[in-house]
Amino acid sequence: MSEYFAGIDIGSTMTKVVIMNQAMLASVIGPTGPEHRKLANRVMEEALARASLSFDDITYVVATGYGRINVPFADKQITEISCHARGVGYLLPEARTVIDIGGQDCKGIKLKDGRAVDFVMNDKCAAGTGRFLEVTAEGLGVKLDDMGRLSLTAKNVVGISSTCTVFAEREVVAKLSDGVPLPDIIAGLHEAIAARIYGMVGRLKIEREVALTGGGAKNIGLVKALEAKLGYSVLVPPEPLLTGAIGAALLGRDIVKKTAENKIPLLRSERRLQEATLFT
Amino acid sequence: MPGESAGEGLAAADRYYRDYGCRARELKRQGKKIFGYLCAFVPLEVLTAAGFIPFRIKGDVNEPITKADTEMETIVCPLVRSCFDMSLKGNYEFLDGIVIPHACDSICRTYDIWKYTLNLPYSHLINMPHGTDDSSLNFYKAVLNTFRTSLSRFAGREISDQELTQAIGLHNQNRAKVRELYELRKASPPLISGAEIAKVLVAAMGIPIEESIEMISGVIDEVKQRGGVLASKPARIMVVGAQVDNVAFIQLIEDSGAWVVADDLCPGAREFFSYVDATDDPMDGIAERYLRKIKCGRTYREMKGNYQEYLEDRFGHMGQMIEDFDVDGVVLYIYKYCDPYGFEVPQIKSYIESRDTPVLYLEDEYSMSTIGRLRTRIQAFLELIGSK
Numbered sequence: 001m002s003e004y005f006a007g008i009d010i011g012s013t014m015t016k017v018v019i020m021n022q023a024m025l026a027s028v029i030g031p032t033g034p035e036h037r038k039l040a041n042r043v044m045e046e047a048l049a050r051a052s053l054s055f056d057d058i059t060y061v062v063a064t065g066y067g068r069i070n071v072p073f074a075d076k077q078i079t080e081i082s083c084h085a086r087g088v089g090y091l092l093p094e095a096r097t098v099i100d101i102g103g104q105d106c107k108g109i110k111l112k113d114g115r116a117v118d119f120v121m122n123d124k125c126a127a128g129t130g131r132f133l134e135v136t137a138e139g140l141g142v143k144l145d146d147m148g149r150l151s152l153t154a155k156n157v158v159g160i161s162s163t164c165t166v167f168a169e170r171e172v173v174a175k176l177s178d179g180v181p182l183p184d185i186i187a188g189l190h191e192a193i194a195a196r197i198y199g200m201v202g203r204l205k206i207e208r209e210v211a212l213t214g215g216g217a218k219n220i221g222l223v224k225a226l227e228a229k230l231g232y233s234v235l236v237p238p239e240p241l242l243t244g245a246i247g248a249a250l251l252g253r254d255i256v257k258k259t260a261e262n263k264i265p266l267l268r269s270e271r272r273l274q275e276a277t278l279f280t
Numbered sequence: 281m282p283g284e285s286a287g288e289g290l291a292a293a294d295r296y297y298r299d300y301g302c303r304a305r306e307l308k309r310q311g312k313k314i315f316g317y318l319c320a321f322v323p324l325e326v327l328t329a330a331g332f333i334p335f336r337i338k339g340d341v342n343e344p345i346t347k348a349d350t351e352m353e354t355i356v357c358p359l360v361r362s363c364f365d366m367s368l369k370g371n372y373e374f375l376d377g378i379v380i381p382h383a384c385d386s387i388c389r390t391y392d393i394w395k396y397t398l399n400l401p402y403s404h405l406i407n408m409p410h411g412t413d414d415s416s417l418n419f420y421k422a423v424l425n426t427f428r429t430s431l432s433r434f435a436g437r438e439i440s441d442q443e444l445t446q447a448i449g450l451h452n453q454n455r456a457k458v459r460e461l462y463e464l465r466k467a468s469p470p471l472i473s474g475a476e477i478a479k480v481l482v483a484a485m486g487i488p489i490e491e492s493i494e495m496i497s498g499v500i501d502e503v504k505q506r507g508g509v510l511a512s513k514p515a516r517i518m519v520v521g522a523q524v525d526n527v528a529f530i531q532l533i534e535d536s537g538a539w540v541v542a543d544d545l546c547p548g549a550r551e552f553f554s555y556v557d558a559t560d561d562p563m564d565g566i567a568e569r570y571l572r573k574i575k576c577g578r579t580y581r582e583m584k585g586n587y588q589e590y591l592e593d594r595f596g597h598m599g600q601m602i603e604d605f606d607v608d609g610v611v612l613y614i615y616k617y618c619d620p621y622g623f624e625v626p627q628i629k630s631y632i633e634s635r636d637t638p639v640l641y642l643e644d645e646y647s648m649s650t651i652g653r654l655r656t657r658i659q660a661f662l663e664l665i666g667s668k
Contacts, residue, residue, distance in 0.1 A: 066656070081660035082667070116664050118638075121657060 003059040003256065006047070007248030008040060008074065009083065010067030013103030013130060014215065015039055016245040017047040019058070020253070026050035027242055032067065040071045041273055055273045060252035060266070064244050066104075075268045078251055080244050081109055081119045086254075087247030088211045089114025091237045096207040099197060099226070099234075100243070101216020103130040108201030120203055126165040128196040130215045133222075136189050139169040140176060147186050151221030154187035163196055187221060194225035211235045213243040289498025290476065296483035296495075297527075301372060303487045304335050308374040316372055316400075318363060319523070320551040320574060321381035321408055323566045326428055328447035328489055330435045336485035336547075337372060338525040339363045341648050351393050357386040357617040358646035359523055364390070367398060377402030377434070379427075382410075383578045384620045402434045410580045412572050421567045428563065444562040450489045451556065457496040458552035464503055465541045466605055468513065472503045474530040474540025481547035482525050515665045516606055518542035520598065520628065521613035522577075522621050528648055529613065536658045542605035544598050550576060553597075577620030591631040598628070602637055609665045611658070612641045638665060 002021050009016040010032060018027040028047045033039060040063075048055060055073075063074035064083040071077070080100075088098045089111060098109040106128045110118040126132050137144045158180055162168040168189070175185050193216075210230060216222050217240035227233055237243055259266045296303055304314045315332045317324075324334045339362025348365035366372065377400050382388040388405070395403040407423050409416040432439050458481070464471040480499050484492040515538045519530065523546045530540050544550050554573035559565035571579070575597055583590050592599070601607070610632050614621045625641060632639050640661040644650055 079656050079660040079663060081656075082663045115667050116660070119657075119660060119664075121653075 003253075004051075004053060004057050005249040005252040005256070006044065006058050006061045007083070007245040007250070007252065008044060008061065008063045008065075008071055009080070009242075009244035009248060010040060010063065010065040010071065011080075011102055011244070012066050012105070014241060015043050015065075015067070016242055017043045018242055018245040018249050019047050019051045019053065020246070020249040024242075024246065025053075027239070027245070029241055040067075041073075044073070044273060055271050058271070060256050060268065062248040062252040062255075064248045073269055073271070073273055076252070076255065078248060081107065081116050081121075083244045083247035083251060084213060085109050085111055085116035085247065086114065086250050087243035087245075088213065088237070090246065090250055091243065092209070092211045092235045094209045095211035095235055097201070097204065097210045099201055099210060099212050100214040101128075101130060101193075101197065101212070101222070102214045103134075105129055106197055106200065106214075106216075108197075108204050108206075110204045110207070118204055120200055122200050127163040128193055128200065132165045132168065132193060133189065133216075133219070135165050135169050136172050139173050140182065140185065142182065142186070147189075148218070148220035148222065150183050151186040151190055152183075152224070154183040155181070156184050157191060158184050158188040160185075160188045160192040163192065168192070187225070190219070190221045190225040191228075193222060194229050197226065198229040206230065208232065209235050211237065213237060213240045215241060289495055289500070289502050290480070292495050293476075293480040293483040293499060296486055297479045300338060300482070300486050301335070301374065303491070304333065305374050307333060307488070313376040314374050315377045315379060315402070316367075316375040317379045317381075318360070318387050319381055319383040320546045320576065321383045321570055321578070322379045322406060323424060323427075323570055324489070325444060325447040325451050325556065325562075325566055326424070326431060326439065327379070328450060329439050329443040330431050332377070332431075332435070333488050335372070335375070337363045337367060337378075338482065338485065338523075339646060340366055341526045341528055341646055343369075344647070351397055352390055355617060356390055357384070357615050357619075359525075359615055359618070360386040360390060362646055364394065364397075367394075375400055377404070379404050379406065381406040382408045383576075384618070386617065386619065402431075404430055408571070410578070412579060412581055417567060417571055420571050421563060424563055424567055441562055444566075445558070447489075448556045448558070448562055448565065450493070454484070454489055454493050454496070455552045455555055457493055457500070461496055461500055461503075462542075462549065462605075464500070468516075468606075470516075470539055470541050471506045472499075473534055474517075474519070474543075475527045475534055477540075478524065478527045478530045478548075481552075482527075485525075485547055514538045515608040515662055516541045518544070518598075518602060518605065518607040518610045519613055520544040520610055522546065522615060522618050524548075524613065528651070529644075529654070532651060532655060533611065533658055536655065536662055538609075538658075538662050542601050542607055544575075544601065546576075549601065550574060577624045588634075591627060591634075595628060595631040598632065599635055602632070602635065607637060609638045609640065609661060611661070612639055614641070614643050615646050616643055 005020050007018050015032045016029050019025045026047045028043045030043050061074045063071035063077050064080050068077040084100050088095050096111050100107045107121040109116050162171045172185050212234045217236045313332045314335050315327050316335050316337045327334045339359050345361050345365045347368040348361045380391045391405045409419050517538045517540050533540050556569045557565040581594050629639050
C-alpha cells in the first residue's frame with residue numbers, strides 16, 4: 001500500500017497544499033483571506049479530489065507558514081524556515097542559499113545537506129516583500145502580474161529612495177505625474193526591493209547556487225534585479241509558491257520514516273476535515 | 281519542565297512579581313525610605329548602608345508607552361521609556377529618591393527629565409566612567425565618594441565604614457544565593473525553569489536585601505525537593521541581552537519546547553555573578569566590582585592582544601557559562617535603540633559562533649505585540665538545533 005503525505009502552507013497572502021507519495025500528486029493554491037481556518041479545509045478537500053484520495057488515505061499532515069497553528073487537522077506544525085529549506089533541498093539540490101519573497105515577509109536561509117543551518121527574516125515592515133509591490137502597483141494603476149514584464153522595457157531606471165511602503169507609493173505617484181515612463185518607475189521599484197533583500201540576506205554570507213522562492217520569484221523584473229545585485233543567475237523552481245508546502249509534505253514523510261525505524265508510535269491528529277470548520 | 285509548587289519562596293516571588301512594588305509600599309507606610317534606581321550600575325551597598333531600601337524601577341511590556349512620549353524622544357530605548365512611563369503613571373509613587381548611573385546614553389541623557397519631572401526629594405546622577413584603566417578607576421572612586429557624601433547629607437548622618445562593610449556582606453550573600461539557585465539549572469531536566477528564575481530575580485529587585493536572601497533561600501529549598509527525569513531532552517538555551525524584567529520572553533522560548541538554563545542578563549548572571557571584595561576602604565572594593573567586574577556593553581574594555589584574545593577578555597564569561605551549563609544554543613535578545621548591546625551584536629555573535637554554538641539574534645521593541653513574529657524565529661532556531 002502506498003503512503004501519502006500532505007503539506008499545507010498558510011502564508012499571509014496565499015494558502016498552498018500539496019499531496020505527495022514518491023512524487024507530487026496534486027497541488028492547490030488559493031488566497032488566504034481572513035478566514036483561513038475554513039479555507040484550510042477547502043483547499044485540502046480540493047487537493048484530495050484532484051489526487052482522487054480521501055483524507056483517511058493521508059498518512060501524515062504537516063502545516064507551515066504564518067497560519068500554521070490554525071490548521072486543526074494537521075499532525076504537526078513546522079516553521080516555514082525548515083519547510084522551505086527541505087523543499088528547496090529536494091527541488092534544487094545544488095542550492096546553498098534560499099531567498100524567499102513572500103506576501104508579508106522575506107527570508108534568507110543557508111542550506112547544508114538540504115537542511116537549514118542559519119536564517120534571517122524581515123517582517124518588521126512591508127519593505128522588501130510582496131506587499132510593497134502590491135501597494136505600489138495599485139498606486140501606479142498596474143496589475144501586479146504585469147509589473148515584471150513591464151519593467152523589462154525600461155530605458156532609464158529611476159531611483160526610488162523610500163523603503164517605507166507608504167512613502168514609496170507617494171514617491172512613485174509623484175514620479176508618474178512628473179512624466180517618468182511607467183516601465184522606468186517599476187524597474188526602479190524592483191531595484192529598491194532587490195537592494196533591500198540583498199542587504200538583509202547578505203548577513204548570511206550568500207553562497208551559490210541561490211534559489212528564489214515565494215510569490216516574488218514569479219516576477220521576472222525582480223528576479224533580474226536580484227541577479228544584477230548578485231552578479232550571477234539564480235535558480236527558480238517550476239512553481240515557486242509551492243516550495244514550503246512540498247517541504248512540509250517531505251518533512252512529514254521523514255518523520256513517518258524515522259518513527260518506523262525507531263519503532264516508536266506515530267502521533268497523529270484525528271482525520272476529521274469537516275469538524276475543523278467549527279473552529280471559526 | 282519541573283512541576284509547579286506553591287511553597288513560600290516561589291509563592292512569595294510570584295506575589296512580588298505580579299504586584300511589583302507592593303512590599304515597598306508597605307515599608308513606606310512603616311516609615312522606611314525607598315530609593316528608585318535604574319540599571320545594575322548603582323552601588324546598592326551604599327544605599328543599604330545609609331538605611332534606605334533600593335528599589336529597581338522596571339517597565340511593563342504589556343503596557344503601551346503613552347505618557348512618556350510627551351517628555352522623552354522615541355530615540356530613547358523602549359525599556360527606559362517604559363520605566364519612565366510606569367513612573368509617570370503613578371506605579372512608583374512611594375519613591376523618596378532616585379539614583380541614576382551613567383550607564384548607557386538612554387539612561388544618562390534622560391537624567392534631567394527624570395529629575396525635573398518626578399521632582400523627588402532626592403535625585404542623584406552617578407557619573408561613572410566608561411573605561412576600566414587605573415585613571416578611570418581613580419575617577420570613579422571620587423565619584424562614588426561624592427555619592428556617599430550626598431547621600432549622608434540627605435540622611436542627616438554619616439555612613440560609616442562599618443555600615444558599608446555590613447551592607448557589602450549582605451549583598452554578597454544575596455549574590456551567593458543566586459549562584460546557588462543557578463546551580464540547580466545544571467541538571468537535566470533543570471530543577472527550576474527559566475521563567476521561574478526570571479520571576480524570582482525580578483521579585484528580588486523590589487524588596488529589601490535581607491528579604492531577598494530569605495526568599496531565594498526558600499526557593500532553593502523548595503526546588504531541591506523536585507526530581508524526575510524526562511524522556512525527551514529539549515535544547516538547553518542561554519539568553520543574552522540587556523534588562524529583561526518580564527517572564528514573557530523566557531516563557532515563549534520554553535513554550536516552544538526548550539529549557540532556558542543560563543543567561544547573561546539583568547536581572548541575571550551579569551548582575552549577580554560578581555562579588556565585592558573586602559578591602560580596607562570598603563569603597564575600593566565597591567569601585568572595583570562595579571567598574572571592572574560587571575561585564576556589560578556599557579563599559580569599554582581596552583583592547584589587549586589579538587582579536588581572539590580581545591573577544592575572550594570581553595565575552596569569555598559567556599563562553600564559560602555555555603560550557604558550565606551545557607548550552608546548545610544562544611538567543612541574543614536586543615531592544616531597538618539599545619546602544620551598548622546593539623553595537624556589540626557582531627562581536628558577541630562571532631565570539632559564540634566561533635565556539636560552535638549557534639546564535640539566534642532577535643531585535644525587539646520591549647512590547648508583547650511582537651510575540652508572534654518572535655515565535656516563528658525561535659521555533660525555527662530550535663528546529664535547526666534539533667536537526668543538527
